[in-house]
Structure formats: C-alpha cells, structure tokens
Amino acid sequence: MKYYGDLRSFITALDEMGDIMHVHREVDGDFEPSAITRRSYEIQSPAPLFHKVAGVAPGFRLFGAPAALSSRSDMPYARVAMSLGLAPESTGPEIIEALSAARFKPGIPPVRVESAQAECQQNILRGAEANLDRFPIPFAHDKDGGRYANTWGTLIVKTPDGKWVNWSIARVMKVDGKRMVGLIVPSQHIGQIWTQWVARGEPMPYALVQGPAPAISCVSGIPIPANADEADYIGTLAGEPVPVVKAISLDLDVPATAEIVIEGHVSIERDCQEGPYGEYGGYLGEGSSAQPTFHVETITHRHDPIWPMSITGRPTDESHTLWAMGLAADALTYLREAELPIKTTWIPEDSTVHWLLVVMPENWRERLPGVSSEALTQRIGEVLFKTDAMVFIPKVYVVDDDFDPTNLREVVWALSTRVHPVGRRAVFEDQRVIRLPQCYDEAEYVAGKGAKVVFDTLQTKRHLHASFAQGYPEDVRQRILDNWPE
Known part of the structure; x- marks a missing residue:
C-alpha cells in the first residue's frame, strides 16, 4: 500500500x-x-x-x-x-x-x-x-x-x-x-x-x-x-x-x-x-x-x-464509484452503531446511487434472537432515513450474503427472484426529498417530501443455487477446473 x-x-x-x-x-x-x-x-x-x-x-x-x-x-x-x-x-x-x-x-x-x-x-x-x-x-x-x-x-x-x-x-x-x-x-x-x-x-x-x-x-x-x-x-x-x-x-x-x-x-x-x-x-x-x-x-x-x-452522467463515473462508496460507508457506520449485525453495504454502480444494498450474514437471526425480517427491515429504515446522506437514496434492499453484491448480474438475479411483487417492504412516507434523485414527481420536489422504501428480500430458508459452485460435487468441480479449458 x-x-x-x-x-x-x-x-x-x-x-x-x-x-x-x-x-x-x-x-x-x-x-x-x-x-x-x-x-x-x-x-x-x-x-x-x-x-x-x-x-x-x-x-x-x-x-x-x-x-x-x-x-x-x-x-x-x-x-x-x-x-x-x-x-x-x-x-x-x-x-x-x-x-x-x-x-x-x-x-x-x-x-x-x-x-x-x-x-x-x-x-x-x-x-x-x-x-x-x-x-x-x-x-x-x-x-x-x-x-x-x-x-x-x-x-x-x-x-x-x-x-x-x-x-x-x-x-x-x-x-x-x-x-x-x-x-x-x-x-x-x-x-x-x-x-x-x-x-x-x-x-x-x-x-x-x-x-x-x-x-x-x-x-x-x-x-x-x-x-x-x-x-x-x-x-x-x-x-x-x-x-x-x-x-x-x-x-x-x-x-x-x-x-x-x-x-x-x-x-x-x-x-x-x-x-x-x-x-x-x-x-x-x-x-x-x-x-x-x-x-x-x-x-x-x-x-x-x-x-x-469528473464528467457526470450515465454509469460509471466518480459519482457511482467513490461517492457511492462513501454513502455506503456512512450507512454501514450508522447501522453498526445501532448494533445491527451488518456484513456490508453496497451501492451498485449501475443504480446511479438510487439503490443501497444492506447485506446480512447467514447467522443474523442467531445474533438478533426473536427479531423477524419484517422488524429488521423496519429498523434499518428508521436508522438510515434519519441520516443526512440518505437524502440521496430512495430505495434500500435488505439482502442475504449468498451472492456478490458488487456483481451486477448477481444483483439483478437476486432482486428479481426475491423481491415480492406486493408485500415484504417497509414504506417510509414524507421523507426528505431533493431534486438530484430522478424518481420523484414535481409535486414531491416542490414539497421537499416523498416516500422511501426498504425491501425485505431475506430468505426464510436459504436455497442452493443452480450454479457451477453449488450444483455439483466438489471433486467434480475440481477435476473440471484442473482440466479447464480443454
């Protein structure tokens, strides 16, 4: 270094x-x-x-x-x-x-x-x-x-x-x-x-x-x-x-x-x-x-x-790398100060600082006995939306740590298959809104207030992935890797 x-x-x-x-x-x-x-x-x-x-x-x-x-x-x-x-x-x-x-x-x-x-x-x-x-x-x-x-x-x-x-x-x-x-x-x-x-x-x-x-x-x-x-x-x-x-x-x-x-x-x-x-x-x-x-x-x-x-615009520029990492670090700091067992936080570059992923470890239920995923989701929103930095983030996803949050392909797969079409979310009305996020209407910008949401995508039971890493015996995978790319 x-x-x-x-x-x-x-x-x-x-x-x-x-x-x-x-x-x-x-x-x-x-x-x-x-x-x-x-x-x-x-x-x-x-x-x-x-x-x-x-x-x-x-x-x-x-x-x-x-x-x-x-x-x-x-x-x-x-x-x-x-x-x-x-x-x-x-x-x-x-x-x-x-x-x-x-x-x-x-x-x-x-x-x-x-x-x-x-x-x-x-x-x-x-x-x-x-x-x-x-x-x-x-x-x-x-x-x-x-x-x-x-x-x-x-x-x-x-x-x-x-x-x-x-x-x-x-x-x-x-x-x-x-x-x-x-x-x-x-x-x-x-x-x-x-x-x-x-x-x-x-x-x-x-x-x-x-x-x-x-x-x-x-x-x-x-x-x-x-x-x-x-x-x-x-x-x-x-x-x-x-x-x-x-x-x-x-x-x-x-x-x-x-x-x-x-x-x-x-x-x-x-x-x-x-x-x-x-x-x-x-x-x-x-x-x-x-x-x-x-x-x-x-x-x-x-x-x-x-x-x-820095010439800002569509991904990926400094807003989507450095600034997004700074906002994620701020969120991580406040969530851990609230004694929540967060593994990491991440803002995918391609979300243009409109999504925040809060990644939970597999044993979070053991570390928070008696706390449901719904209650955890509500608590995460209560902590985050009081912070100044979160004025920029309209959507938060609470996710498991069984995929790579920095890999956009895996993020899209996980959110597509785990976000419920109607329920399992905590909506926070009348939150601070400024003009920089693109997803609000003019009335909300004028009022300076709008809704923000935390999605609960946590699995009650973790499912194995139909993937190379999880879909085959270890000895088979190793033999294939040793002989790749024959």
Missing part, C-alpha cells in the same frame, strides 16, 4: 499500470475533453490526460476520470483504492470497511508548511491577472448552463468563529473570468456554513482547490459527520498529516501540493443563475436556480498545472 501525496505521483502510478491514456494532440477548449472523458467512462478505458488544450498557455493540462472504474479488469476499483492509500486490488467492500473504520480512529491534524515549501504557490496571480480565462475549463455537456469550473475540486470554507473547517465538493459554474456561481444546498455542510456568514451579513471566504492529493478529492466527496474536519480524517487514512499552507489572501489553510488554488469570497445573496448541469442520475440537466456568486480574487498554481475533472 502507498499513499500518494500529490496528483502527479498518483498519475505516474496509474500510468505504470497502464491506466492512463495520453492525449498529445491538441483538443478544443469546449467539448472535446469532456466528450473523450465521458466515453472513457462508458467503455472503461484508461483515464485521459490532455497535454495540449486549445486557447490556453502551453503546459496547462486536463485530467479526466480520476476515480472512475479502472481499465484493469483484475482491479476495477484501483483508482479509488489507490487514491485512499489502499492496495489497487482492494474490493469495493474492503474500501467501504476502510472508510468506516477510519471514522472511529483519532484524527491526524494537518501540518502547516511555509509558502516557499508549497508547490501550490509557485505562481501567484492577483487582481486582473487572477482570471479564470487562462485555465482549460471545458463545457461538461452541451446542454449545461456554462463551463463548470468545479467538478472534482475541493471547496474549503470555515465557520465565522473558526471552529469548523469544511472540505467538500460542490458543482461550481464559471460565469466569466472573475466570477463563478455554485450550487449551495442548505442541508449540506457548505450550506450550513454559508448560512452562518449570511446571518452575519458578511461574504464567506472560500478556497477552491484543484488537483490536491487524490485522497483529499475523494474525502471531500463523501459524507462524514458535521463539525468533523476532513483534513484530520484524511490524515488518519494516510497515516500522516496533510501538509497545508496559509492561503495568500485569506485566513484559510490549503493543501500545499495542490495544482491550483482559487481564493475569494461568496456573496451573501443568491444573486446569479446556476445550471443546468448533467448530473449523476444520467440525464442532461434542465432549468437553473439562483445561487451565490463566487468572486475570484487571487489564484495560485504549480508550474504546468493539471486541472482534474
């Missing part, structure tokens, strides 16, 4: 395992980098690194699909695992266990270094020079409201009293060279902090960090408890403190090895239209909403900087 302290060493490691696609020809500055990245997701190719983008200075690069499925079929989650300092062959459930376990360990706070030691401040742009037009920011999709300046970067903000520093990912659209507009959801952590600044009547200081250590990008995109500092959690995953440096113009610390840092303030009003944007559900966006303006005041960057991007 190895922790990569900056984006460049991570790209080098991916390149050595054949998981980088170098694009040396000049690509246009509008759609071509995004379209290539989107196709790379859909055919599971190596991650594209664009060395020459029209309209920007030589040396400025784009990097797509940083945490998507790997092109290596023998290690499909390698990009996510390596980002977090885990072995590239780690399975999805192993990654989820690591994310959940780190929440119970003491955090390792970041360590501040001097500006001269911080690669992110090799170049400092102020005033008119601090302009987004010099960077290769493409359109993500042709129906989007503008170029999206943030799809895989980390937004750093803190409460006015300085007690809580939040590192998160939120989509941010470029308006012009000096302005951006970001989606600020009140229930999310960045929205809670922005609301505190609004109450004071002061614009919120922010730093938008592009291309930090991969673990920073990953952790910024997953749920951890409010008032917990992501930097400390990342230190725990890395086993070492994150090096940070004081921002040039703000009282914020930023990752010292980042590629690019944009500094400024966020307006106290929703005074600019943001969107539409093609989101993780797999559909092109429609409509826009009034959101706060991010004013650009100072920009720092490394020599020949790399701007990473």
